[in-house]
Amino acid sequence: MKKCIGLVLSAVLIILTAIPSSVSAAGTVKLGDVDNDNQVSALDLAAVKQHLLGTSVLTGNAYIAADVNANGEVEALDFAEIKQYLLGKITRFSGEQQQTGIGITWMDGKKLYPVGVNYAWYNWSYEFSDNNWASNFARIKSDIDTMSTKGVRALRWWVFPDLAYGPIWSGANEGSLCTGLPDKWVDHMKETCDYALSKNVKIYWTITSFDCARNDDSVDHDDIIDNPVVLQSFLDNAMKPILQKLGDHQGVMGWDIINEPEWIVNKADNGEPNGKGESFPLSAMRNYIKTTCAYIHQYAKQPVSFGSANMKWLGAQYDLWDDLGLDFYDFHWYDWATPYFNPTTTPASSLNLDKPVIIGEMMPDAKSSSLGMTHKQVLDAIYKNGYAGYLLWSWNDGAYDCKPYIGNDFIDFGREHSDVVR
Structure with a gap:
């Protein structure tokens, strides 16, 4: 599964270079769904990776969706969580329980x-x-x-x-x-x-x-x-x-x-x-x-x-x-x-x-x-x-x-x- 995600990411990164990363849409933001296609996929992981590498910048709802731990920043921890989600190691993002503060x-x-x-x-x-x-x-x-x-x-x-x-x-x-x-x-x-x-x-x-x-x-x-x-x-x-x-x-x-x-x-x-x-x-x-x-x-x-x-x-x-x-x-x-x-x-x-x-x-x-x-x-x-x-x-x-x-x-x-x- 890890190998598959890696191969998909390589292909996706090529595609994403031609797509603006400030994807946003009206309505509720779904954590992890950076490209707003109603699913969390390798495309979303690749978009976060581009942001972290500085090759593109996430803004608006795309930024909010990428911040899966809901701490106000898009960082390596978010990338790791999305990857764990795609690998089936977690079934929800930590940010989902932080709407009114963790505790x-x-x-x-x-x-x-x-x-x-x-x-x-x-x-x-x-x-x-x-x-x-x-x-x-x-x-x-x-x-x-x-x-x-x-x-x-x-x-x-x-x-x-x-x-x-x-x-x-x-x-x-x-x-x-x-x-x-x-x-x-x-x-x-x-x-x-x-x-x-x-x-x-x-x-x-x-x-x-x-x-x-x-x-x-x-x-x-x-x-x-x-x-x-x-x-x-x-x-x-x-x-x-x-x-x-x-x-x-x-x-x-x-x-x-x-x-x-x-x-x-x-x-x-x-x-x-x-x-x-x-x-x-x-x-x-x-x-x-x-x-x-x-x-x-x-x-x-x-x-x-x-x-x-x-x-x-x-x-x-x-x-x-x-x-x-x-x-x-x-x-x-x-x-x-x-x-x-x-x-x-x-x-x-x-x-x-x-x-x-x-x-x-x-x-x-x-x-x-x-x-x-x-x-x-x-x-x-x-x-x-x-x-x-x-x-x-x-x-x-x-x-x-x-x-x-x-x-x-x-x-x-x-x-x-x-x-x-x-």
């Missing part, structure tokens, strides 16, 4: 482009315990104050990373049922959301992580993934009180069902088990995510997703997570993946997902990575490529601390896209 759809029905950081945890599994809450909350407020001054508008925060202390269980082993939450746990989560909202920050609550399947824990409740009775007890007795309190809270960005489940999905199902604990069939993990998503939708107005370990599993190589009822998709990006899966050079539309997709974890120091880019430069590139959000790892993770690398990047990006960074 996820939040509970007010408007687009929201989450820009921010992961907060992860300070007190693993004990984050919202009533023990030492006054001092813990003082630290939380101080951190949120600083985040707000740096343009952080979204905060991804883990709630029950390994299902150990919170919530409460009838026993320590598989088969135990969830019986509730520690005292004042929900109150402290709400207090945190209230304060975050006062600083124009929204929290993206991550419910659990692949860490729930680790062998080195003294408790074992990973059977929420493959035991429907245990899962229902967790949903009813841990999640429901949280959702009832926070399901319409303006300080909640969304709900993240599980962090990086691919590390505990069986190899036979194209997962990559980390060898540190149990792994599960893809069918079990899909059912867990789908069931939890549907449950959250009963009580919460905010959108629901989960954090995939890499875009590899969200359509770039494998398509593991379609048809689960999610409101947006979320994948994580570290430099090991850049040579293979790079959102600055890969349009979101090429993943063929049915909902917007955000980058829920991003390497803290992009400038010193193989990208050699500031976070503002990365944000500009992924916005052009149709991605819907960007959160760094992490505000409080020692050697992976993102604070020194934010600068004014979020502030500058937010100022340029104030319609969706809010």
